[in-house]
Amino acid sequence: MARCVKTHCLKFLKCLVIILPLYVCNANACQQNCTCSPTVYIDSEYRSSCVCSENGIIPENILQNSRILELRYSQPIVLRAGNVQKFNQLIRLNISGMQFVKPGGFQGLETLKRLVLYDNSMRVLEMNVFCNLQNLTNLELEGRPTNKNKLHALENGTFLGLRNLKHLYLKSNALADISEEYFRDLESLDYLDCSDNLLVQVKACTFIHAPLLTKLNLSKNIIREVHQHAFAGLTKLDTLILDGNMIKGMPQPLFSIGSLEEFQAHRDFLMIKLDDNPLRCDCHLNWLSSWLESSSCVGSCKTPDNLHGQLLEPVYRDGLPQCQPNNTVQTVEPGKQLELTCSFTGASWKTPDRRHFREHGDCGDPFCLTNRDSLVIWRTTPELSGKYTCLSSDGTQALYYQVHVSDTNSFTIAVVAGIAASAFLLIVLITVAGFKLSSRGNVSTRVAGNSPPGTPTPSSNRPDSIRGNDDRVFLLNVERDRDSSLLLNETANYRAIFKKDSSFDKKNINIYNSTST
Known part of the structure; x- marks a missing residue:
């Protein structure tokens, strides 16, 4: 019994010697x-x-x-x-x-x-x-x-x-x-x-x-x-x-x-x-x-x-x-397609009728926001005229367009009315000119009838009354030539009226800070 206890004690001491350093080290x-x-x-x-x-x-x-x-x-x-x-x-x-x-x-x-x-x-x-x-x-x-x-x-x-x-x-x-x-x-x-x-x-x-x-x-x-x-x-x-x-x-x-x-x-x-x-x-x-x-x-x-x-x-x-300020906005005719460009990345757009397009591909007749951040108006009408606003992604900047779509009916009526008025004025001028020329011809005939037929009438031998008639004829001829020149000038001016330049007006765009507007 004593030998067994001694053996177990020795084993325990050996284990302790091995384990204790590991424990202390850890x-x-x-x-x-x-x-x-x-x-x-x-x-x-x-x-x-x-x-x-x-x-x-x-x-x-x-x-x-x-x-x-x-x-x-x-x-x-x-x-x-x-x-x-x-x-x-x-x-x-x-x-x-x-x-x-x-x-x-x-x-x-x-x-x-x-x-x-x-x-x-x-x-x-x-x-x-x-x-x-x-x-x-x-x-x-x-x-x-x-x-x-x-x-x-x-x-x-x-x-x-x-x-x-x-x-x-x-x-x-x-x-x-x-x-x-x-x-x-x-x-x-x-x-x-x-x-x-x-x-x-x-x-x-x-x-x-x-x-x-x-x-x-x-x-x-x-x-x-x-x-x-x-x-x-x-x-x-x-x-x-x-x-x-x-x-x-x-x-x-x-x-x-x-x-x-x-x-x-x-x-x-x-x-x-x-x-x-x-x-x-x-x-x-x-x-x-x-x-x-x-x-x-x-x-x-x-x-x-x-x-x-x-x-x-x-x-x-x-x-x-295409990005220059004086080339981006112009007056357009009805029925045309218009693309408004914007320099902001991730831009959104507001239209005159208060619609707001925020994402690429966001469309609503007749508008569409492209993946280039531009707004396309597929078919313009006079009702679409007004201010278009491009906003930066953070909303701190804005770019404004003022678009004008011309009214075709109003334009046509105005042109026809202008042509009719010009034609009426031209007819009046021609009638007055013809009446004056006719009157001057009658005066010349009466002056020539004062002398007997076949009788020579040298101016040096004519009575003063006849020489006076010759002077009046000469003055009438001078006045007729002057009126003819004026009539020709007026006609040229009216012809120039119909050569108007019909090119579109171009307007500048302005960039503002949206917080200041």
Whole structure:
């Protein structure tokens, strides 16, 4: 019995020896030394590379001397405050193998100027996650094609505390949306790369908290809509890259809300890149005609067919003829088709009878809103005359057309009445002229009858009374010639009446701010 108890006690003690260290290690998160390669001295910098477990201990000499460190975790970890030891001189850190980063996870890295996060399993970045990195100037969060690192979302205030950050790289991730709250505190940011993501639109004031941006890359997304105030506040921007998106048209970008003067001064040095977009070269892009006077825009037309493949700059250098203000509205005859164009993307229309057409393909006899944002009147009638209003998608701008459809019946009656009056006047003039000519002929006959037949009547031998009759005949002949000349002139004038120019009147369009009308 005693021997059995002794045997069981020995087994228990052996198990305890084995289990107790494991328990203690799990409870206290046992620390192990990281596996580090020898430190090398390159380009006046000490460089190191380490592979660590979750709570791995980095050798002291690396903590004290290394300026550049490649740190890789052997298994996906959640980086919390205290996971990384304090470095004295570290300025660049490339880190991989993280699954998530908690606020304060980068504590101990206050000397960092460049941080590269690659080959991680992170999907979301929380608020204040970089708050300990006040000296950081470069932050790279690229989801490289060969890596599994793909950010799907940012939280409001993700970059809080990074007031000295100059360059931010978010390319090749899976971000579907960005907003102004993501970029708070980035008051020194100079370059932002959000290319190769899943962005579908650029909303108003998205970059308002990064006023010093000079280069913005939004290429290789699926952007379809760009708000007119998307780049508000970016008065230093000189390069805007929108290549490789789904943009068909966009409004003229405004960089200072309510300050046209500052915008005009700013756009002297801005280049917009729009290559590889299905651009529709119509009135939606006609603002380029004034933009290109001092700036640059790179891209080519996809539609319409007659402009396919042509570069934007030569197409819009002088503006499209159909988009010029004095060519868009004209007086039309009844029964004609009329198309009213609009330069706003996603525009809606209001007609004089107070109907409102909002969506492409929205039709109601005789109107139809096309996918070009133009309003077609299939068959014009005088009742359709009046003011037509094109509204921008956000309702902040409006374009007004005053259309006049002539009344054919009234026009015909007026023309007939004019012809009849002119004909009556002409008959009266001819009758009066004939009466005068007849009277002058009778006077001449009476004068000639005062002399006997066959008797010569030289003027020198005639009595004074006969010479007086000759003078009266001469004066009558002069007056007759003068009346004939006047009659011919009056006839020519009346003929000119019927050569009126019947061309249509053309009127200017005016763009107003709808809030002021």
